[in-house]
Amino acid sequence: xxxxxxxxxxxxxxxxxxxxxxxxxxxxxxxxxxxxxxxxxxxxxxxxxxxxxxxxxxxxxxxxxxxxxxxx
Numbered sequence: 224x225x226x227x228x229x230x231x232x233x234x235x236x237x238x239x240x241x242x243x244x245x246x247x248x249x250x251x252x253x254x255x256x257x258x259x260x261x262x263x264x265x266x267x268x269x270x271x272x273x274x275x276x277x278x279x280x281x282x283x284x285x286x287x288x289x290x291x292x293x294x295x
Contacts, residue, residue: 234278241278246271 231244248271250263259276275281 239276239278239280241275241282243273243275244271245273 233242233244234240235242246265246269248265248267248269250271251266253261253263253272253274255261259278259281261274261276262270263272263274265271
């Protein structure tokens with residue numbers, strides 16, 4: 224199966240997770256990067272999905288940091 228060029232983003236409010244799909248390839252394994260971010264890889268070790276747990280908190284704090292930086 225070839226990789227998709229389309230990026231897909233889904234938010235699951237019941238578990239507060241943001242899932243960013245990078246490819247149509249099936250994830251074979253995942254690595255916890257810390258801070259609630261998990262990268263899922265194909266069997267060929269290509270990143271195919273990014274999972275962000277506690278997404279509302281992480282996204283909100285990231286946006287606040289961007290706004291603070293833009294003011295200076």
